[in-house]
Amino acid sequence: MIPAMVLKVAVLVVAVAAAAAVSKGESDPRPARPLVTTLATLELGDGLGTVSAGAGDAWVDDRWSERLVRLDRGTGKVVARIPVRGRLALAGGAGEVWALQSGGGYGRGLRGPLLRVDAATNRVKARIPLPALGFGVATAGESVWVWGPDRLMRVDTHSEQVVQAIAVPDAYGETTGFALLGPEPVVSTADGHLVRFDPLTGAVLAAVPLRLPSPALQEIGADRAIVTVGGSVVAVSPATGRVLWGRRLGYRVGTVVEARGALWAQGAYIRDPGDRVWRLDPRSGAVHGSALLPAFGTMAMAAVGGTLWVTAGSGRVMVLPLP
Numbered sequence: 001m002i003p004a005m006v007l008k009v010a011v012l013v014v015a016v017a018a019a020a021a022v023s024k025g026e027s028d029p030r031p032a033r034p035l036v037t038t039l040a041t042l043e044l045g046d047g048l049g050t051v052s053a054g055a056g057d058a059w060v061d062d063r064w065s066e067r068l069v070r071l072d073r074g075t076g077k078v079v080a081r082i083p084v085r086g087r088l089a090l091a092g093g094a095g096e097v098w099a100l101q102s103g104g105g106y107g108r109g110l111r112g113p114l115l116r117v118d119a120a121t122n123r124v125k126a127r128i129p130l131p132a133l134g135f136g137v138a139t140a141g142e143s144v145w146v147w148g149p150d151r152l153m154r155v156d157t158h159s160e161q162v163v164q165a166i167a168v169p170d171a172y173g174e175t176t177g178f179a180l181l182g183p184e185p186v187v188s189t190a191d192g193h194l195v196r197f198d199p200l201t202g203a204v205l206a207a208v209p210l211r212l213p214s215p216a217l218q219e220i221g222a223d224r225a226i227v228t229v230g231g232s233v234v235a236v237s238p239a240t241g242r243v244l245w246g247r248r249l250g251y252r253v254g255t256v257v258e259a260r261g262a263l264w265a266q267g268a269y270i271r272d273p274g275d276r277v278w279r280l281d282p283r284s285g286a287v288h289g290s291a292l293l294p295a296f297g298t299m300a301m302a303a304v305g306g307t308l309w310v311t312a313g314s315g316r317v318m319v320l321p322l323p
Contacts, residue, residue: 048299050089089134231269
């Protein structure tokens with residue numbers, strides 16, 4: 001239970017879907033029939049970035065203060081503030097959190113090093129230099145993948161070194177998203193491809209055209225990949241690129257996560273007085289509900305236990321209970 005002394009508790013209106021799936025070109029993707037529940041908010045800092053689950057808690061990039069902040073999942077209290085340099089990309093592992101820092105400078109690319117944070121002590125136990133810029137980080141067993149504009153880098157957790165670097169062919173343009181299909185890394189690219197690589201040799205196993213403008217890969221499985229395109233969430237076949245369904249939600253969609261049998265998308269709709277979280281059916285894309293948030297400029301979202309944690313550029317963290 002998150003106490004009011006730590007978090008502000010506000011009334012949240014969650015719209016519940018009343019009928020069948022909404023069409024791809026729908027002008028207003030917010031279902032009617034409101035359901036009243038509660039939303040907890042925390043004023044954490046002056047400017048926040050990404051958020052990740054790790055060791056049962058929420059870890060947040062406090063950009064303004066250049067700190068990686070650990071928040072207790074149950075109380076919302078700050079457990080630790082770990083000094084970093086610049087912006088972060090985050091991924092939780094087994095008893096640890098991996099933080100890719102920007103290392104100063106501007107632009108989307110993060111220079112590193114990659115930080116290995118021990119969740120038992122809340123201390124940085126390794127700083128791993130990288131041979132190229134990164135955009136994001138993902139964990140996979142004994143490996144950690146850092147993906148960047150033109151390179152995929154695999155870090156071995158035992159040696160704490162980059163043991164493989166895979167070049168993304170220039171023909172596809174810059175990478176726009178990353179996910180793992182089993183052990184195989186998959187990227188979306190600026191020219192509209194899903195490119196799958198052999199994790200051992202780095203060879204391109206498949207390059208599937210999506211016929212979508214600069215899609216950003218969010219999630220992938222054997223039968224379905226989830227990408228965002230502007231203000232839409234689209235499911236495509238990883239084998240053929242065929243669109244399985246598409247749902248336009250607003251003018252911007254950021255993070256999409258899968259939790260408790262549903263897809264959750266964070267973004268913005270032009271007529272709203274704040275940003276929004278939508279609940280989607282992963283099979284059809286039907287909107288099963290949405291939650292209006294008391295903030296604009298939401299940055300990222302992560303499922304932490306039975307809750308969704310959403311960060312905003314204003315420094316606010318919002319916590320939604322998952323049904």
